[in-house]
Amino acid sequence: MDKIKVLILGSGGREHVLAWKIAQSPSVEKIYCAPGNGGIASLAQCIPIGVTDTEEIIRFAKSEDIDLVVVAPENPLAAGMVDELEKAGIRAFGPYKNAAVIESSKMFSKNLMKKYGIPTAAYEIFSDMDAAIEYLSGVRFPVVVKADGLALGKGVIIALDYEEAVKAVQDMMSDKVFGSAGERVIVEEFLTGHEVSVLAFTDGKTLVPMVSAQDHKRALDNDEGLNTGGMGAFSPSRFYTDELNTLCMKSIFMPTMEAMNKEGRTFKGVLYFGLILTDDGPKVIEYNCRFGDPEAQVVLPRLKTDIIEVINAIIDGRLDSVKIEWEDSAAVCVIMASGGYPGKYRTGLEICGLEKAEESVGVVVFHAGTRLESGKHYTAGGRVLGVTAVADTMDNARDKAYAAARCISFDDVHYRTDIGIKKD
Numbered sequence: 001m002d003k004i005k006v007l008i009l010g011s012g013g014r015e016h017v018l019a020w021k022i023a024q025s026p027s028v029e030k031i032y033c034a035p036g037n038g039g040i041a042s043l044a045q046c047i048p049i050g051v052t053d054t055e056e057i058i059r060f061a062k063s064e065d066i067d068l069v070v071v072a073p074e075n076p077l078a079a080g081m082v083d084e085l086e087k088a089g090i091r092a093f094g095p096y097k098n099a100a101v102i103e104s105s106k107m108f109s110k111n112l113m114k115k116y117g118i119p120t121a122a123y124e125i126f127s128d129m130d131a132a133i134e135y136l137s138g139v140r141f142p143v144v145v146k147a148d149g150l151a152l153g154k155g156v157i158i159a160l161d162y163e164e165a166v167k168a169v170q171d172m173m174s175d176k177v178f179g180s181a182g183e184r185v186i187v188e189e190f191l192t193g194h195e196v197s198v199l200a201f202t203d204g205k206t207l208v209p210m211v212s213a214q215d216h217k218r219a220l221d222n223d224e225g226l227n228t229g230g231m232g233a234f235s236p237s238r239f240y241t242d243e244l245n246t247l248c249m250k251s252i253f254m255p256t257m258e259a260m261n262k263e264g265r266t267f268k269g270v271l272y273f274g275l276i277l278t279d280d281g282p283k284v285i286e287y288n289c290r291f292g293d294p295e296a297q298v299v300l301p302r303l304k305t306d307i308i309e310v311i312n313a314i315i316d317g318r319l320d321s322v323k324i325e326w327e328d329s330a331a332v333c334v335i336m337a338s339g340g341y342p343g344k345y346r347t348g349l350e351i352c353g354l355e356k357a358e359e360s361v362g363v364v365v366f367h368a369g370t371r372l373e374s375g376k377h378y379t380a381g382g383r384v385l386g387v388t389a390v391a392d393t394m395d396n397a398r399d400k401a402y403a404a405a406r407c408i409s410f411d412d413v414h415y416r417t418d419i420g421i422k423k424d
Contacts, residue, residue, distance in 0.1 A: 003029035004067035004308075007060070008044065009051045009081070011035050013335075013368035013386040014293035015072050018307075019043045020364065021300045022070070025308040032064065038377045039367025039385075051076045058088045067091060070311065074150055077269075077289050078104035093311045095289050099260060099267040103289040106186050107148045116259040118252055119283040121189040129173040132185055136165045144188040147172050149181030156227065158190065193278040194239040195285065197295045200253060200273065201310055204266035206319040207257050209249070211302055211326050212240040213295040219342060221418045228342045229383060232419030234332045234394060235298040239277055248275065248282050256287070268314055297366050297386045298331035330394040332401045332420040334387045335368070339412030341382035349410045351377040351384070357404040362390045362397075365404070379410055394420055 006022055008015050008031065016039050019031055023043050034057060036046030049056045051073055061069055071081050071094035080097035094100075101108050113120040121144070126132035136143070145168040147155030155178045159165035165187075172182030199210045213235040219225035252273060260267045272288035272295075291300075300307070304325040313322045338345035347369075354377060357365050366388055369381015385408065389400035398420040405415060 003027060005030045005032070005065060006308075007032045007034065007057075007064075007066045007069045008036075008040075008072060009034055009057065009069065009076055010072040011037050011040075011051070012073075012293055012381075013366045013383065014291050014296045016040050016043075016366040016368070016386075017297045017300050017388075018070060018072055018291070020366070021303065021307045025306050027306070027308050032060075032066070034060070037367045037380065038370035038372035039365070041372050052079055052081070054079075054081060054084045057081070058085065058090065061085070061090045062088070068093065068308075068311070070094070072290060074100070074103055074288065074290055078150060091315065093269060093315060095267050095269040096265075099265045099269075100289040101265070102260065102267065102271070102287045104150050105148055106146050106286070107184055109287050110186060110188075112256075112259055112263070113284060116255055116262075118255050118259065119281060121191050121283060121285070123186050123188040125184060125186050126169075127184045129169060132169045132173070132187060133166050135187060136162055136169070139187065141165070142190040144190050145169060145172070146186040146188060147178045147182040148184035148186060149178070151178040151181040155181055191276045191278050191283060191285070193276045194237070196237045196240045196275045196277060196282075197233075197292055198240070198245075198248065198253075198273045198275060199292060199295065199299060200271050201314060201319060201324065202257055202271050203268050203314045203317045203319040204257065204261060205317060207249075207253055207271075208319065208324050209245060209253060210299050211235050212237040212245075213292070213298050214238075215292070215295055216416060216419055219337075219414075219416075221416050226342050228337075230292075230294045231335045231337065231416045232333050232386075233294040233298045234330070234397070234420040235295070235302060236330065238394075244277065244282060248273070252282065252284060268317075293368075294333045294335060294386050297333040297388045301331050301364065301388060301390050302327045302329055327390070329390050329392060330397045331388060331390045332394065332397040333366075334401045334405050334415055334419045335383050336385040336387060336405060336408060336413055336415045337383050338369075338379055338381070339414045341414065345382055346412060347379050347381065349379045349412070351379060351408065351410045353408040357387065357407040360389070360400055360404055363400055363404045364388050365408070384410070384413075
């Protein structure tokens with residue numbers, strides 16, 4: 001069998017775990033990553049091209065005879081990167097632009113769920129700020145205010161009272177804190193229950209859920225502090241049972257795939273379901289059109305099947321021919337962040353202890369925001385590292401992840417101490 005060259009687009013922890021998993025495939029000869037980071041550099045040749053620079057990515061892929069491009073982040077997917085790569089004759093993994101809209105427009109996804117009877121929170125959509133503020137005067141609090149477009153995982157505000165809700169609307173629609181993403185806002189019923197992330201492989205005909213995960217969005221222990229892109233994750237969820245999976249397949253997963261087909265937006269790739277397990281049953285909080293981050297760091301280490309085999313089956317529309325298997329294990333990922341994140345933070349700080357951290361069997365340190373210079377790693381982002389451990393039980397995985405995290409140091413390092421523990 002001819003070995004292939006793979007190009008991964010992206011620069012975070014999700015891309016590092018993808019490179020790590022792809023490198024395990026016997027069918028892969030060489031991996032490139034654009035732009036990559038200091039950790040990915042140990043697995044792939046990093047290329048200084050931005051993830052939305054379509055022309056340069058196509059030029060590079062052709063010049064290096066790339067056999068497969070894996071488009072990992074949401075921005076290039078929403079911009080139509082897969083469409084353009086395919087037009088140029090380059091094999092690519094990820095949904096087309098018209099399917100990636102399930103994440104890039106919350107208005108689209110909410111209206112899709114409403115049209116096809118997929119359970120979600122009650123909502124109203126506004127393009128006029130005054131109308132949104134007037135509506136808030138008659139709702140029950142807390143309430144959720146969401147920017148319609150892509151906001152790097154931060155365009156969602158849980159407002160506890162009228163004043164907070166009005167400020168959220170004004171920040172999004174008037175002050176443009178999320179840019180054009182806030183031109184429209186969704187005001188949504190606040191749901192209570194356990195949150196679960198379920199990612200699924202789908203080729204538009206077959207849908208195969210991955211093992212469940214839960215992430216921790218808040219910056220501080222006990223789910224306090226500001227909302228972030230994610231301070232850690234664990235898999236499996238303590239609350240997501242086989243019975244719930246069967247129910248979600250029937251009421252959410254398959255209906256979503258079929259709804260996208262009916263809308264002429266067949267989804268091929270990784271479809272992420274952000275769920276909440278309410279007293280009235282599971283409901284959808286959000287969809288993503290790609291692997292979650294940091295959920296990918298706890299889900300992919302448990303995947304036994306060759307990921308390239310899965311990717312090729314999805315692209316070719318034959319996912320039903322692949323048996324996808326998972327380790328009977330638990331995984332915990334602790335995000336080590338820069339002090340001040342998600343607000344202001346410093347970069348360029350030397351990271352020490354990485355080799356010692358990975359000495360334990362079952363521990364891998366995925367780089368999210370690092371750069372490599374003269375053999376040393378330095379911080380280059382808010383979320384710096386994802387220390388991931390896999391073990392036979394959740395408690396053992398937690399112990400290993402935190403033991404490894406304590407080996408690593410850089411100035412102002414910050415991480416939560418309760419990842420893998422979710423209060424009832």
